[in-house]
Amino acid sequence: MTASTASVISLQHIQMTFHDQNGELEVLRDIQVEIRPQEFLCVLGPSGCGKSTLLRMLAGLLAPTGGQLLKADNQQLSVGLVFQQSNLMPWRTVLDNILLPLELRGVPQDAALQKAQDLIELVGLQEFTNVWPESLSGGMAQRVAIARALIQDPDLLLLDEPFGSLDALTREKMGAELLRIWQARRKTVVMVTHSISEALLLADRVLVLSQRPARVLLDLPVRLPRPRGEEARYSAEFQAMAKQIRGAISV
Amino acid sequence: MVITIALFLLLWELLVLLLQLPAFILPAPIQVAERFVRALSDGSLLEHGAATLLEVVSGLSCGVLFASLLGYLLAKSRFLENVLQPFLVASQAVPTIAIAPLLVIWFGSGIFSKVLICALTVFFPVLVNTVVGLRAVPENLRDLMRSMRATPWQTFSQLELPAALPILLGGLRIGATLSVIGAVVGELVGSDRGLGFLINVGRGQYDTALVFVGVLTLVCLAVLLYSLVVWLEKRLLRWKLD
Ligand SMILES: Nc1ncnc2c1ncn2[C@@H]1O[C@H](COP(=O)(O)OP(=O)(O)OP(=O)(O)O)[C@@H](O)[C@H]1O
Ligand SMILES: [Mg+2]
Numbered sequence: 001m002t003a004s005t006a007s008v009i010s011l012q013h014i015q016m017t018f019h020d021q022n023g024e025l026e027v028l029r030d031i032q033v034e035i036r037p038q039e040f041l042c043v044l045g046p047s048g049c050g051k052s053t054l055l056r057m058l059a060g061l062l063a064p065t066g067g068q069l070l071k072a073d074n075q076q077l078s079v080g081l082v083f084q085q086s087n088l089m090p091w092r093t094v095l096d097n098i099l100l101p102l103e104l105r106g107v108p109q110d111a112a113l114q115k116a117q118d119l120i121e122l123v124g125l126q127e128f129t130n131v132w133p134e135s136l137s138g139g140m141a142q143r144v145a146i147a148r149a150l151i152q153d154p155d156l157l158l159l160d161e162p163f164g165s166l167d168a169l170t171r172e173k174m175g176a177e178l179l180r181i182w183q184a185r186r187k188t189v190v191m192v193t194h195s196i197s198e199a200l201l202l203a204d205r206v207l208v209l210s211q212r213p214a215r216v217l218l219d220l221p222v223r224l225p226r227p228r229g230e231e232a233r234y235s236a237e238f239q240a241m242a243k244q245i246r247g248a249i250s251v
Numbered sequence: 252m253v254i255t256i257a258l259f260l261l262l263w264e265l266l267v268l269l270l271q272l273p274a275f276i277l278p279a280p281i282q283v284a285e286r287f288v289r290a291l292s293d294g295s296l297l298e299h300g301a302a303t304l305l306e307v308v309s310g311l312s313c314g315v316l317f318a319s320l321l322g323y324l325l326a327k328s329r330f331l332e333n334v335l336q337p338f339l340v341a342s343q344a345v346p347t348i349a350i351a352p353l354l355v356i357w358f359g360s361g362i363f364s365k366v367l368i369c370a371l372t373v374f375f376p377v378l379v380n381t382v383v384g385l386r387a388v389p390e391n392l393r394d395l396m397r398s399m400r401a402t403p404w405q406t407f408s409q410l411e412l413p414a415a416l417p418i419l420l421g422g423l424r425i426g427a428t429l430s431v432i433g434a435v436v437g438e439l440v441g442s443d444r445g446l447g448f449l450i451n452v453g454r455g456q457y458d459t460a461l462v463f464v465g466v467l468t469l470v471c472l473a474v475l476l477y478s479l480v481v482w483l484e485k486r487l488l489r490w491k492l493d
Contacts (some may be wrong), residue, residue: 087391091413208489
């Protein structure tokens with residue numbers, strides 16, 4: 001059985017229960033989601049409900065204990081992962097960090113270098129190509145992490161609270177940056193965030209999960225016109241959706 | 252630096268002159284220098300120095316190799332760690348110097364017993380540091396490697412090794428000087444070669460200047476090894492220094 005061609009990946013009745021010495025912990029219960037090509041999906045939910053678990057599952061790092069994960073054409077998806085901490089390798093320069101995924105695949109150096117250079121330009125870090133990650137600011141490091149995730153041209157870009165450790169201003173700038181990158185590269189994006197307004201400014205669709213065990217409380221299409229500038233926040237539609245999401249999370 | 256050494260040598264010379272000490276108790280610096288030149292020209296210093304160096308280098312290499320291999324397995328397996336932990340702690344509590352005579356009795360006065368002593372000396376610091384270093388590899392980076400479908404070898408060479416390297420080299424730095432001491436103790440206990448043997452000969456013949464030559468060469472050897480590891484750290488850990 002394959003997923004319908006309309007979705008990159010289809011989650012069907014996904015269950016996840018962890019077993020450890022303290023017994024069982026049911027984290028995901030009957031999750032049912034279709035992820036469509038080139039859409040920007042944001043996942044919201046209370047702390048500890050299982051958002052990261054869901055993302056790890058999409059990344060193929062974790063097998064569900066129940067249900068099925070169907071991929072388009074039954075193929076292994078290539079994924080780009082970005083975490084809250086940039087998780088760059090401190091012993092590699094910015095350029096070498098970005099090159100890592102291609103290095104692992106044995107892509108010839110010339111081709112790899114060209115791609116890396118393009119991405120460095122895309123994320124605006126030309127002057128920092130050869131510096132060690134330690135000397136980067138949080139926002140710059142996160143841009144490197146995004147470039148690293150993008151270089152393998154992944155089917156799916158997965159971001160787990162990518163801007164969670166940044167200050168509010170940098171965070172907004174990075175959101176806009178991510179949108180620009182997404183529009184330039186047209187990736188399917190799944191992003192976990194704690195910020196309702198961030199989700200509404202970025203996403204095509206917002207998924208709200210419940211307290212643990214997480215179920216899908218709300219699967220909300222966001223039909224606000226793009227680009228969504230500062231004014232978008234004050235539109236009645238935006239406010240109504242924010243209210244709806246907040247209501248769903250707090251029950 | 253040069254001034255300090257010159258001052259030290261001067262004081263030493265004065266001490267010998269004033270107290271009228273015989274050469275077999277405290278030879279003057281100039282006598283030690285003479286003895287040094289003689290030992291160098293008759294080839295004995297090079298022969299014995301090379302023997303000690305060989306023991307130390309082979310011991311270090313074997314010790315580091317086995318310690319990092321075992322450390323890797325321990326870091327990967329909680330079970331193995333639980334089983335071996337008591338033995339490792341106990342073996343750490345036994346000073347290598349104290350068992351050096353035993354090792355010489357068991358394995359003879361040839362090179363093997365000394366190599367073994369050196370290997371044992373570096374073994375524990377490198378083992379512990381390997382485990383600590385590998386455990387410190389961030390889980391998210393492991394996830395990242397897995398998401399890119401890195402092979403076990405790639406995960407090792409691109410993630411685990413570079414991440415553990417600073418701590419591993421720290422273990423080597425401690426172990427390197429210790430193992431020179433280990434080798435010489437082994438030679439003192441029983442051998443027919445090496446700087447320890449040379450020191451023994453000097454002592455037996457009341458040739459105290461030769462003892463001094465042996466000890467000084469030993470110090471040089473230890474400093475050399477230490478600087479070698481420091482140089483290695485500088486080369487391999489550039490990202491930590493800049
Ligand atoms: N490998 C695991 N083994 C056991 N329990 C786990 C494992 N991974 C996650 N959990 C548990 O599953 C629950 C959900 O964790 P998860 O990290 O997915 O939450 P989250 O929604 O991302 O939380 P946060 O908003 O704080 O990031 C937590 O209670 C966590 O302790
Ligand atoms: Mg999380």
